[in-house]
Amino acid sequence: MDLNAGARAAFDAMREGITIIDTEGRLVFCNRAYLEFLRKELGEPLDHIEGKYLRDLRPGARLPEVLKEGKPILHITRQEIKDFYFVNLYPIYEDGILTGGLSVVTFLEDAYQAKEELEAVEARSQQLLRRINKANGARYTFDDITAVSPATLQVKELAQKVAATDATVLLESESGTGKELYAQAIHNASDRRDGVFVAINCASFNANILESELFGYVEGAFTGAKRGGKIGLFEAAAGGTLFLDEISEMDLGLQAKLLRALQEHTIRPVGSIKEVDVDVRVIAACNADLQAYVADGKFRKDLYYRLSTFLIHVPPLRERPGDIPALARSILEDFSHKLHRPFTLTEDAVSCLQAHNWPGNVRELRNVLEFSAYLTPSGVIDREALPNDLTRIRETAGLTLAQRTSAFERRVILNLLERNGSSLEGKKKTAAQLGISLASLYNKLSANRS
Template sequence: MKVIDIMQKVAVVSLSDTIKYAIHVVNRDKDDIIPVINQEKVYIGCVTKDSLLEAVASGIPLHATLESCQITHLPSCLPEEDPAAIIDRIHETVVVNEQSHILGIVRPSALTTGYTSDLQAFERIYGMFDFAYNGILIIDEHEIIVFANRVVADIVGMAKNELIGRSVTDIIPNSLLPIVLKSGHAQYGQKIVINDIPVVANYSPLIEGGIVRNAISVFQELTSIEHLYNELNSVKQLFAELEAIINSSYDGIFITDGNGVVLRLNDAYERITGIKAKDVIGKSMRQLINEGVYDQSVTLHVMEKKQTITIPQTVKHTHKQILVTGNPVFDEEGNLSRILTNVRDITELNCLQSQLQKTKEQTLKYKAELNHLRSMQIKDTGIIYGSEIMDRVIQLAMKVAHVDTTVLITGESGTGKELIAKLIHEQSKGVNHSFIKINCAAIPEQLLESELFGYEGGAFTGAKKEGKPGLFEMAHNGTLFLDEVGEMPLLLQAKLLRAIQEKEIVRIGSTKPIEVNVKIIAATHRDLEKMVKDGTFREDLYYRLMVVPIQIPPLRERKEDIPLLTKYFVDKLNKRFHFQYRISPELVDKLIEHSWPGNVRELENVLERMMITSSEDELTTSLLPETMRRKVPCPKRGTKLKDAVIQTETYVLEETFKEYQSWPKVAEVLGVDRTTIFRKAGKYGLLK
């Protein structure tokens, strides 16, 4: 067997071809590797599907030439080389001629298939030799015994395994095998005595490539006519067994003579192709092609090339996909005497391979998209997103950052209002100026004023003697972020409005104004417009804060960001906890389906909980909280959006409470602060 026997044709591309064309070739031929040639048509390396996708993911345009891509330098070989020289390679090998022009490609699977078939064939042959009544003895070119069947072992009085590796003259001193090995000429009907047993022996050299590689001796005892009779029965039995073996083969077997006339085929061939033996035996392959039985014939290819050839075929009337391998058999004079064809049904294998390929392509596509989006977005803002709706939010934040005005950020809890506030600060004031944050809902009303505006020494009981500067003073020339501004008391709202308008504050217990240069960014999850109507929020402060409103959409309205956020959080938590978790595609799909009442914060908390409690290497849907694994009832068509949100939130809160029996735990699981959970539970009548 030579490299050319197992080589496959392959499409090639030039360095001057575009990435788009190369991707077209990959999709057309369903091949992961394409050899590349230069202007002189000389092989220089290969491009792979992965390298093409990585090039596109890195921002290289499709119309760019392959010179922009990574070229993988796979090894090459000549067509006449022995496949044994490349059997240990784990990658494909490009077959070139002496001018380095590409002839084809050899895949590791072809090497394995070729050698496995040869090995199995030898094992079957040697196994059948043991059934022969005659003694069969084979030596190599060094006169060492390489095979002896049971008859030989019985005659010489030794076990078969004891014979292998011994010199033939040590076992049978008068054997003519060494003479035949040296002369290369067969000898027949030679009578000799082995271990006091008279035998008649035939000797023949085994020639490969014009060189005598082995010599074989076949002999039988001459003790009685019964031996000859038994030999005939043995041959008949052997023939019957060979017939049974051929017909029991799961693969189809199809045999013609050297002229392509069909001699026989086995039962498996009829089963696979649906073609009956009576319809083709005795006919030539050219005749069968003319009659439309076959569209092409590997037998004719073997007759022309005098070598093993493999081709894929589709059986016309059954539409089955088969792999056909034709093997030439030569007689002693080197003439083509038989063509043995093996047929394998690969319909199911091709379906599985196609499904696997689609899965791999989809995975690579997701990976390329994730890497592309992350590289374009994260490096600029530090915020994980890829959706158009979030892109508009970011663009607005970037614009308002360069204007000295107040900003009001609205959105549900956990949507990332503080991240947007920090982005605005960094783009306007820079990292060298203070970013001061205060949560107006987390500080009691009596302390909030002193935290914001500071106080003089002795201003009230418990005040420090030296006094204390407020957050406005600490944020001078920087940014003051008022989170949950909707929770600020009405009396304090008036003082905040004056500080924003006059750009000065007065400490508690003092009458001296202090000038402050502070960029005000406020945030709330509440409906301030409704609070103004209800009289719980000052109208003048509302319009002062609403100079530039930024509404952050909930996670359920930008679900295309969920794969990006999931990848980011898992990477971050892997690094933090020294884990190495992977994300299953099914989990990503399930995360996308969830309504996420706790938004991004809930997503991060859920992933952290899964990673801490998991004992597997891959995060799957089985690790999700029970409330997320159950399907949330879908609101009926025609339901108003506000009512649909209420139905969904009620269901999620109620089901989560059933599982944990604790509202603080519900807040932790959903990634929402306790105040929000108790407020919503009370609103929906779930507090009992």
């Protein structure tokens, strides 16, 4: 086996020690780094060692072993009298025929330097992630949550207490109530506030893609996998918070993997056989009745109990009309900055907003106020400036007595719930005050919602 001048020069330029032997175990080449290593270990000058048997110089050398097995021997840790080093050993084939062996020695000093460089890169990456997080991640705090009605005050107080823990949280409410607002506020009030906040909507991906998004994958895991693999959100959110929105839409098979991640604090990237430790807090959210999903077999019972360590129910806007004036003022303040002019609401407009059912909740309220703000040059939003579907007087002439009664009962219940709170205890108290069962209260609430 012959090495040309170019190959020798390239090997001599390396900091790693390079040794090549032929099939008889004789030295074909040693680069300068390895020669220097041998001089220190043997305590004698070495000039012309090519052609000598490697084991005559170093009886414990393992490079000849690859000649017998024909396979690499990797990640060996060795310690001699003066040096500590790491070795990878490889067989050399030419046209399918074994012609020798090659060893690559990484010395302790270089390994430490590489480790320090990696740690420096990681530190810079964490700093960058924190800056990105502050700019684009969890922007909202509990100061951004408007709470006037007793129901909302109770929820906000519970969320603040939960934020001080590191427990998993389940936010359960209708769409548009501000569940991500609560998730960000919990993150920013927790000990993980300096970590990243990563959010993903589980309903936006099929099961296979969602799995690779959450857990990552290794190179070659599937057709189209990126070279070098991809880190998953569990690892990307290390030290921070992972927000899983619309958790109810996650595939049952993937639910089992999520449960294991929550219980064991480890994940397995797609295509990998190794477990990866993860340090992340999970906040989940859904706008569906998860207990009904469990009963229907669409959601794992064990995962539901694991997620609902702290269950926070954000009441829909129709159950907290007392919040509407403050919410409207806060939203209009945002539009004032955006449009560079002040906005105010008349009492008649506020009454109209409070009388609306708000199926789209706070998101719908924001859209309504944006519509009115753009179409109100004076900045004073009155009843006439609101969309027609909010100001249209409901015709009652065609309603039956039962329908009118149902609508009246529902308004009475909502007024009591605003005082008592929309928690289970608040609903029980309301039912008791009205002299009806809890089941009847739920039935009357669901009647005539539109």
